[in-house]
């Protein structure tokens with residue numbers, strides 16, 4: 001099938017018109033094309049496929065899932081217009097999904113790297129001897145699609161509070177090993193203390209980042225560190241605190257991090273730290289909620305256009321994925337109403353096209 005779509009693009013709001021043949025975009029008319037979106041007068045909107053930069057296809061509420069469930073999640077994301085996702089830590093092998101033309105593209109970070117009893121059971125590879133961390137990182141770099149995921153901090157039950165998992169020396173060696181293997185590194189970090197070591201070691205991104213302070217913002221700007229705050233998952237912190245009554249210091253810390261999260265993350269945005277939308281779907285957040293995260297990002301100071309860009313064109317540039325260029329894969333979403341209007345519009349694209357196929 002040869003298709004034709006027209007509407008207005010974003011962020012520039014200019015009229016756009018694409019022909020789609022053999023799964024790719026043409027900026028030149030292609031004969032025999034069927035118009036599947038946009039009548040004359042350019043009433044609708046056409047943007048590149050949405051991006052969820054923190055989405056675990058291999059994780060459900062009970063931990064690791066089977067492939068059938070991972071496929072269900074991928075289909076849910078596609079229906080929400082998410083055609084590219086960065087999977088920052090996947091406990092099962094989801095590579096066979098890459099053979100399915102009907103499922104979103106996935107950029108994987110391999111498996112989470114943590115230590116025994118220092119992350120959610122069953123998800124991570126435990127690297128208890130941190131001298132082994134660089135080799136473990138190199139292995140995940142080779143197994144992933146250009147990213148490695150570290151657990152930066154977690155509750156240390158002997159301390160009764162969040163604490164860093166790794167020494168500064170181990171992080172420097174580990175992040176260098178990832179970069180030498182062509183991978184960027186990101187880390188799960190809730191608290192304050194793990195951030196300086198990770199950022200000084202050259203980490204590329206921080207997930208959650210609720211412990212960001214003014215000093216950390218300065219450090220992130222100096223190092224060019226990106227941030228994926230996963231705001232809709234930060235809202236689970238009070239529940240995490242409630243279930244950790246045995247560790248009152250930790251519980252109070254989690255509540256305080258939640259209370260200060262919007263203020264701290266607004267300061268990061270205000271300072272100019274690059275922020276990308278990630279829902280943290282899998283586990284405590286259901287799949288298909290990128291629209292809610294985009295909406296939440298407007299609450300820390302992103303304009304509606306910037307918030308959408310953080311889940312679309314800006315995220316694509318960050319992940320080295322194509323936009324709607326001549327010859328690029330035809331991964332796009334169309335909306336009759338302006339997708340910046342709010343989550344009710346954004347979560348229901350009027351047309352989803354993945355690899356040139358209409359959904």
Ligand SMILES: [Zn+2]
Pocket residue numbers: 054056088280
């Ligand atoms: Zn996550």
